[in-house]
Amino acid sequence: MQADPRYGAEVLRRFRELPGAGDLAADASSDVVEGRADAADDGARVLLSLRVRRGVVSEARFRAYGCPFFIAAASWLTERLTGASRDQIAAWDWREAADALEIPPARVGRLITLQDAVRAAAAAWPG
């Protein structure tokens, strides 16, 4: 994959290496919650898998369909959510990913779908 001036270095790295890709649902563990959001006609679909232990996210994975910014943001989110409580997750805002990855304003629209998935995970939180 070659450098592309339209994308920042961190976006390119995450898109290339896909850290955090996958899911945690395979073991059917009861401490795994999922957050899903689908705006496929707008080019964005995401599934977050979060393992919850002692009231915080101990591990996170993502699956995503979308543009490079969206995939990179989903990857970044798995690290951002690790260690977060339910309340922190419920309050998460897509602008944080936009700022962290320096996503151009014209390209942030799909991050709303990411926020929807995070909120869905918070709603599915155990207890």
Added chain:
Amino acid sequence: VLLHVDAAQGAGKLPLDVARDRIDLLAFTAHKMNGPKGVGALCVRREPRLGLVPLIYGGGQERGLRSGTLPTHQIAGFGAACRIATAEMTEEGARITRLRERLWSELKTLPGIWLNGSERRRAPGILNVSIEGVEGESLLLALSDLAVSSGSACATLRGEPSYVLRALGRSEQLAQGSLRISLGRFTTPADIERAGERIRAEVDRLRAIAPSPAAATG
């Protein structure tokens, strides 16, 4: 009703006959036939007159239709490109068609891949496909070592898939997952083999991280 044909992709590759096809205006460009960039041509039906009005005024060049000093070097290069393309059209067209079909044979074994356009009546050097489960811009970036394009104009707040592919009956998602591969005079069988391998590998990689549509309904 006037018929205007954008022949940028066809000129030099397909036989064109403005009289037979009753074409009133036919535009084409040099760089699509390995000529210099920055020069093109507009064939205008002579009789009956169309009454075209110029957009640029000045010295009255091009019979008053397009004022401005003529770029002689570009026009000469354009003419040479036309001569070569016309002389080699049959042989080169057959060669490129074979390469294109070889690539399609390789790609069509991928599940969920669709050929855009006619199976038979098509320009030799273009293969346009839609691929389920991958988004065009991501596939394009993943294939940045290949000179390919996407039908996806994903540069706006809401990614807008190609309206041409939508008009051909493709769904929003298939239009988003389109890939346009152009073959040309310098494309070799080794290029085709490598392109096929790379496209398959990146489609597999992106599909592997995509959530299934059935699972993501929330």
